Amino acid sequence: MIVEGTVLRGPALDPVEGRVVFEDGEITAVEEAAVHSNDVVLPAxxxxxxxxxxxxxxxxxxxxxxxxxxxxxxxxxxxxxxxxxxxxxxxxxxxxxxxxxxxxxxxxxxxxxxxxxxxxxxxxxxxxxxxxxxxxxxxxxxxxxxxxxxxxxxxxxxxxxxxxxxxxxxxxxxxxxxxxxxxxxxxxxxxxxxxxxxxxxxxxxxxxxxxxxxxxxxxxxxxxxxxxxxxxxxxxxxxxxxxxxxxxxxxxxxxxxxxxxxxxxxxxxxxxxxxxxxxxxxxxxxxxGLDCGVIDPGRPAKLLVLDGDSDNLAGAQDVVRSVVRRAGAADVKDVIY
Known part of the structure; x- marks a missing residue:
């Protein structure tokens, strides 16, 4: 399975455009690529x-x-x-x-x-x-x-x-x-x-x-x-x-x-x-002591997907800042466990 958008990758939560690929509950790849999605993908x-x-x-x-x-x-x-x-x-x-x-x-x-x-x-x-x-x-x-x-x-x-x-x-x-x-x-x-x-x-x-x-x-x-x-x-x-x-x-x-x-x-x-x-x-x-909270290959696919084109988040200039200071339950598009 695949989710696309701006991915907050790794422990540093670096924003990269691309996709997260996961199978049987585990992230298998994080690919940087041009995608047609405004979603924001972050660790749950x-x-x-x-x-x-x-x-x-x-x-x-x-x-x-x-x-x-x-x-x-x-x-x-x-x-x-x-x-x-x-x-x-x-x-x-x-x-x-x-x-x-x-x-x-x-x-x-x-x-x-x-x-x-x-x-x-x-x-x-x-x-x-x-x-x-x-x-x-x-x-x-x-x-x-x-x-x-x-x-x-x-x-x-x-x-x-x-x-x-x-x-x-x-x-x-x-x-x-x-x-x-x-x-x-x-x-x-x-x-x-x-x-x-x-x-x-x-x-x-x-x-x-x-x-x-x-x-x-x-x-x-x-x-x-x-x-x-x-x-x-x-x-x-x-x-x-x-x-x-x-x-x-x-x-x-x-x-x-x-x-x-x-x-x-x-x-x-x-x-x-x-x-x-x-x-x-x-x-x-x-x-x-949990093996989650990070989007990297080999980690559990516990992901939160926000709608970056919601009325609340559209136009955000700083993705991480908008997630932390602005996002809310209404912006949740999907939760993947």
Missing amino acids: FVNAHTHIGDSIAKEAGAGLSLDELVAPPDGLKHRLLDAATREETVSAMRRSLRLMGETGTAACVEFREGGVEGVEYIREAASGLPIDPVVLGRESADAMRESDGFGASGARDADFDSLRTTTREADKLFGIHAGERDPHDINAALDLDPDFVVHMVHPEGIHYERLADRQIPVVVCPRSNLVTSVGVPPIRELADRTTVALGTDNVMLNSPSMFREMAFAAKLSDVSATEVLQMATVNGAEIA
């Missing part, structure tokens, strides 16, 4: 931090603080999750996952509440859908064993030393929230030698040094941080030191749209459009 997104269970309570808790909204075990979202039936939770999660898949997200990294049962919920919700969640269980070692790793709430919430050791022995991912409301839990989180940290809104000098020295990746969620009034992450400073990826965080607070997250991050920070698109594709894939 990887949403590097989600809480999909929150889909049962979109826009709930207006005006509440971060702790009142999401802090375990008694934050609003935890009370709502406890009160919902399995059917309600799975159905709401499935809707969000379906939306993400239809708008070009091939994978998400889900911090999944509810222990082993919570892991079962998202596996059920994702069944038959093209999006492939990387599920990090929470609350117990058993949840970690039943999933792809462990997603820790934050170093101030519990002692995660033994769980980190168990996760490492199982050769699975360990991610942890850090520096969301203040800098005081960052060193403790970094002491765990995590595979990645989430948020880092309030890093200080020593934290930048530690991130750079150990090349610990960071997932930023700027829309969520703004909604919860904790500030905004220093994306430029983080990107100068380590790998940075984008996540949409709680569905309670924001739609799981990588288009909106990219546009917000690009306009909020002094980072190029190419860097932002890398944060939404190859960087997230790298953090999650």
Whole structure:
């Protein structure tokens, strides 16, 4: 099979006119050639931090603080999750996952509440859908064993030393929230030698040094941080030191749209459009250990095709910039998984 247009090729997302050839789910060739298509072909997104269970309570808790909204075990979202039936939770999660898949997200990294049962919920919700969640269980070692790793709430919430050791022995991912409301839990989180940290809104000098020295990746969620009034992450400073990826965080607070997250991050920070698109594709894939996010021969054919002749994108002078700052769900022409 073949798709044609302006192809954003390789890890650098270099725009080339041509076609992508794929067979049996794998890219076999990327050919530079004159083509009669205004389409834009880019890697499908990887949403590097989600809480999909929150889909049962979109826009709930207006005006509440971060702790009142999401802090375990008694934050609003935890009370709502406890009160919902399995059917309600799975159905709401499935809707969000379906939306993400239809708008070009091939994978998400889900911090999944509810222990082993919570892991079962998202596996059920994702069944038959093209999006492939990387599920990090929470609350117990058993949840970690039943999933792809462990997603820790934050170093101030519990002692995660033994769980980190168990996760490492199982050769699975360990991610942890850090520096969301203040800098005081960052060193403790970094002491765990995590595979990645989430948020880092309030890093200080020593934290930048530690991130750079150990090349610990960071997932930023700027829309969520703004909604919860904790500030905004220093994306430029983080990107100068380590790998940075984008996540949409709680569905309670924001739609799981990588288009909106990219546009917000690009306009909020002094980072190029190419860097932002890398944060939404190859960087997230790298953090999650996935072989996607790049258009190159031998890679999985997980592609997003945008209509470059849509009323929104027609006349764009900079293809990558238009994808990052302007494109949206209405411009999606095809999603290939």
